[in-house]
Amino acid sequence: MILNGENVNAYIRAEEVGIMASNTSIYPDVRAKLTALQQKLAQTSNVIMDGRDIGTCVLPDAQVKIYLTAEVSARAKRRYDELIQKGVEADYQQIEADIKERDYRDMHREIAPLKQAEDAILVDSSDMDIEQVLTAIREIYERAVLKETE
Numbered sequence: 283m284i285l286n287g288e289n290v291n292a293y294i295r296a297e298e299v300g301i302m303a304s305n306t307s308i309y310p311d312v313r314a315k316l317t318a319l320q321q322k323l324a325q326t327s328n329v330i331m332d333g334r335d336i337g338t339c340v341l342p343d344a345q346v347k348i349y350l351t352a353e354v355s356a357r358a359k360r361r362y363d364e365l366i367q368k369g370v371e372a373d374y375q376q377i378e379a380d381i382k383e384r385d386y387r388d389m390h391r392e393i394a395p396l397k398q399a400e401d402a403i404l405v406d407s408s409d410m411d412i413e414q415v416l417t418a419i420r421e422i423y424e425r426a427v428l429k430e431t432e
């Protein structure tokens with residue numbers, strides 16, 4: 283993600299940002315505004331969007347939908363390793379608890395709960411490295427594009 287010419291991926295992937303997004307996603311006005319902005323972007327540009335309600339609410343007619351998931355323990359380990367590599371003190375048990383809490387909150391919210399879209403392809407990345415995930419997603423996309431051109 284580039285913002286004002288700066289790569290902000292590290293910032294938007296921070297745990298605090300994910301928690302804040304989860305906490306604010308329960309507000310209908312906030313969700314409606316952000317959904318409209320995302321839909322407008324998709325109408326004007328080819329996009330790849332990542333989010334917990336993209337395939338079910340934001341872009342229900344997307345060309346390709348992938349429900350990317352992983353076991354809580356795998357996600358917690360990835361986050362823990364990432365923080366340790368950055369020299370940040372981390373508590374694996376707390377990270378795991380935070381992920382479970384966020385998942386529960388997002389899956390049980392009234393508006394746009396986290397769930398797999400019926401036509402989304404499931405990719406469980408629990409036992410995959412990043413290259414394997416990218417390969418799996420690329421293959422899904424290529425199959426979808428080939429199917430459309432037939």
